[in-house]
Amino acid sequence: MARNAHAYALSANDLLSGAQVFWSTNGGWSTSFDQALFSQQSQALEPLGTAEEAANRVVGAALIPVDANRRPIALRDQRRLQGVSVAVRTTDNERSANANTAPALARAA
Amino acid sequence: MYAYDHYDQTFVEQRAAEFREQIDRRLSGALSEDEFKPLRLQNGLYLQLHAYMLRVAIPYGVLNSKQLRMLGNLADRYDKGYGHFTTRQNIQYNWTKLSDVADMIDALASVQMHAIQTSGNCIRNVTTDAYAGVAGDEWLDPRPSAELLRQWSSLHPEFAFLPRKFKIAVLGAAQDRAAMKFHDIGLWAKLDAGGQPTYDIWVGGGQGRTPRVARLYQEAVPLADLLPTLDAMLRVYNLAGRRDNKYKARIKILIDEMGIEAYREAVDEELARIDRSVFATAVTEYQRIAAQFETAQRPALQGQAIAQESPAFHAWLQQNGMAHKIDGYAAVSISLKTKGAIPGDASGAQMRAVADLAERYSAGEIRVSHRQNLVLPWVKLNDLGALYAALVEQDLAEANIGLASDIIACPGLDYCALATARSIPVAQALSARLREREQRDGPIDLSLNISGCINACGHHHAANIGILGLNRTESETYQISLGGRADDKAKVGEILGPGFSQEQVPDVIETLLDTWQAHRRDNEDFSQTFERVGKQPFKEAVYA
Amino acid sequence: MPNASSNVAALDLGWLLQSSGAFSHAAVPTLDLLVEPEAADTLGLNNLLALKGVGLVFKSPHDGRSFSLARQLRNAGFSGQLVGLGRLMPDQARHAFQSGLDALWLEDQLVQRHGADAWQNALNVVVADLYSQQRLPLGLTERLALPDIWQRRQNAAAKTLPPKHCL
Incomplete structure (x- = not known):
């Protein structure tokens, strides 16, 4: 695995929402990296990712190599954790906030 | 404009219902991700860094007000209040949930829209000149041809699982405003002596890791032969295109490797076998479509004048x-x-x-x-x-179309799972700097495009100044190329030298602009100056 | 059965989905040859034309070569049976039949995982509403032999024209 990796976290996209999730110390998926489980053995997490994908809970399971400060080593992982660089609505698909501006959608038969 | 009739509407609705059912089968596990992937991609659904992304087709870039209003409503209801218009005339939503997609697609179908074949290894949404039907230098409205191709390529039985994506652009004017020569197939429609459409077929253009300007495949192909010819061209590609390496799977590589003459022979062999009765209704269908666009044209107006304003x-x-x-x-x-x-x-x-x-x-x-x-x-x-x-x-009156601050940029590492670097913050910083310069010193007439990875969705190869974001030892670096262009004299830009950090980019670009100004003669455009003086003065200025 | 595939024994019993819509648990049809897409060039199109039954192998859900191979064979005049085998999805059935295949032969586990319903329904979805002319194998049932959208539009337009004597 990655050079200089001190430990690994397991990440994926949630199948339904597509949000980035991390295998947590609670033995389930969490959207918070703070709750991620770290293991020094990549082999300990890899099969878990495969199993969770096969159980249709997540997609794109992959290890995140981190340094001793639990900071991701790969640029892609760092950027992904930081989130988008632009200001976006933080509420999650807020449907009511725009009720005044967005007319109801015509639902096709 | 082209309006769906009962048949088109049924088609799009059935396709929406089918995708809803495919999503259900994915959620139940009947479809594995490996199987679902080509199906969702063919319905415009990607998986990005933070969410799914839905890319909605805007066939040949034409919208009516009802459709644009729906796109706005989808942005508010299902996304975070915005959408991103792409270089292929589509729009994409970056914060889509799998559980919302079927409803979004139903809503699109209610205004005669869809997300079919905006992604995946199939024939993608056909693009054209944004000024089709209204440009002064146009001899044939390319939209009927593009609509015919939309219909022909939609769910084409053979070409939904190609080696790689396949992009087609159609033009009908003197000037290329659709980057036609950077497409897998470019069609330059013209009129024959009898006023009937014929097509110059260009093949093998594309950007990405191995940028290529398309080569002329055949001139003046009559309308009746267009679909059989494309069928044969695609069949040879589907069978012989490489599937071992996705960076070598586009038709440009096949043609590089087998040679255009051998490719032409293989296509001719196919063409000789093709059952043409299959395409018997195509010309009539073209005429039906063209009539709709003609009816929508407006008559000339008398007494119109531009008033004196500010x-x-x-x-x-x-x-x-x-x-x-x-x-x-x-x-x-x-x-x-x-x-x-x-x-x-x-x-x-x-x-x-x-x-x-x-x-x-x-x-x-x-x-x-x-x-x-x-x-x-x-x-x-x-x-x-x-x-x-x-x-x-509405803050929508920025007067910078075609100027340096009119930057093309892909979503980059802010959203895209394939990206190697961010492109949005670079574009924003440059836009602020260059717009200021334009407002101070006057218009800067050149193209500046940014891609966040070698796949080149931001068309950096085809820009006078191209910026490519790369990952060098886990930090972002931006490589600059000069002299590319996307018009009828299409050319791939030349790499200037080692890359720069995100912070350095605006200064470097200003130095390049200063250098151009210093060497520019009369009203030369950037390409003319660059071709005359070459890369050296720019290199010296930037790496001094 | 000569073949380019190594695993014929495993193909003994499975499900057969025919372009007619018939779907049954059956033995693998008698085929003269199994063709993997890579081998097609070497075999030579003309050497296949006289065969009665040819199996076209699908190697992954992303690989559409055998669709074009089927169409190529049909265009060249092949009139025998074309059977698709391998890694197929129900959603690809219409592509197969419209490309000129007569049947898909599916392993038990493939039918089990996708569900027999999905396979049985594979032909009910959208097929009748494709735009471009159908590219149908010989001997299709009437259900599939519906004209495509372009043809139906033209038929409808012809019907609405006034009779000649009124013009």
Whole structure:
């Protein structure tokens, strides 16, 4: 695995929402990296990712190599954790906030 | 415009219902991700870094106001209040949930829209000139050809699982405003002596890791032969294109490797076997489609004139207006590149505002350009002043169409799972800096494009100044290329040298502009200067 | 059965989905040859034309070569049976039949995982509403032999024209 990796976290996209999730110390998926489980053995997490994908809970399971400060080593992982660089609505698909501006959608038969 | 009839509508609705059912089978586990992937991609659904992304087709970049309003509503209801117009005249939503997609697609179907084949290894949404039907230099409206191709390629039985994506662009004017020569197949429609459409077929263009300008495959192919020829060209590619390496799977590599003559022979062999009765209805169908576009054209208007307004108005019209094919009208671009903006992004409110303006001032019609801007194609000259005032109010009157600050940029590492570097913050910083310079020193007439990875969705190869974001030892570095262009003299840019950090980029670009100004003779455009003086003076200035 | 595939024994019993819509648990049809897409060039199109039954192998859900191979064979005049085998999805059935295949032969586990319903329904979805002319194998049932959208539009337009004597 990655050079200089001190430990690994397991990440994926949630199948339904597509949000980035991390295998947590609670033995389930969490959207918070703070709750991620770290293991020094990549082999300990890899099969878990495969199993969770096969159980249709997540997609794109992959290890995140981190340094001793639990900071991701790969640029892609760092950027992904930081989130988008632009200001976006933080509420999650807020449907009511725009009720005044967005007319109801015509639902096709 | 082309309006769906009962058959088109049924098709799109059935396809929406089918995808809803495919999503259900994915959620139940009947479809594995490996199987679902090509199916979801063919319905425009990607998986990105933070969410799913839904790319909605805007066939050949044409929208009516009702459709644009729906796109705005989708942005607010299912996304975070905005959408991103792409270089292939589509729009994509970056915060889609799998559980919402089927409803989004139903909503699209209710306004004769869909997301079919905006992604995946199939024939993608066909693109064209954003000024189709209204450009002064046009001899044939390319939209009927593009619509015919949309219908032919939709769910084509053989070509849904190709080695790689396949992009087609159609032109019908003297000038190339669709980057036609950077497509897998480019069609340059012309008229024969009898006034019937014929097509020059260009093949093997593309950007990505191995940029290629398309080569002329065949001239003056009559309409009746167009679909059989394309069928044969695609069949040879589907069978012989490489599947062992996705970077070598495009048709440009097949043609590089087998040679255009051998490719032509293989296609001719196919063509000789093809059952032409299969395409017997195509010409009649083309005529039916073309008639709809013709009916939608407006008659010339008398007594229209551009009123004397503020200097700002005239500067805007000079930069964003386009001479119209028909007397009494102008085609006007709305820049989605205001100072410091994210190229191609529009909020739901902006989309609804433009839809309203199109209704009032542009016969209800809007276009999306491959440079990620919008066009109002039917503005009466008398209305230009009022339109300008309304655009100013919406902060949509930036007068920079075709200038350096009219930057093309892909979503980059902010959203895209394939990206190697961020492109949005670079574009924003440059947009602020360059727009300031333009406002201070006058228009800077060149193209500047940014891609966040070698796949080149931001068309960096095809720009006078191209910027490519790369990952060098886990930090972002931006490589610059010069001298590319996307018009009829299409050319791939040359790499200048080692890359720069994100912070350095704006200064470097300004140095390049200064260097151009120092060497520029008369009214040379950037390519002319660059071809005359070469890379060296730019290199010396930047790496001094 | 000569073949380019190594695993014929495993193909003994499975499900057969025919272009007619018939779907049954059956033995693998008698085929003269199994063709993997890579081998097609070497075998030579003309050498296949006289065969009665040819199996076209699908190697992954992303690989559409055998669709074009089927169409190529049909265009060249092949009139025998074309059977698709391998890694197929129900959603690809219409592509297969419209490309000129007569049947898909599916392993038990493939039918089990996708569900027999999905396979049985594979032909009910959208097929009748494709735009471009159908590219149908010989001997299709009437259900599939519906004209495509372009043809139906033209038929409808012809019907609405006034009779000649009124013109």
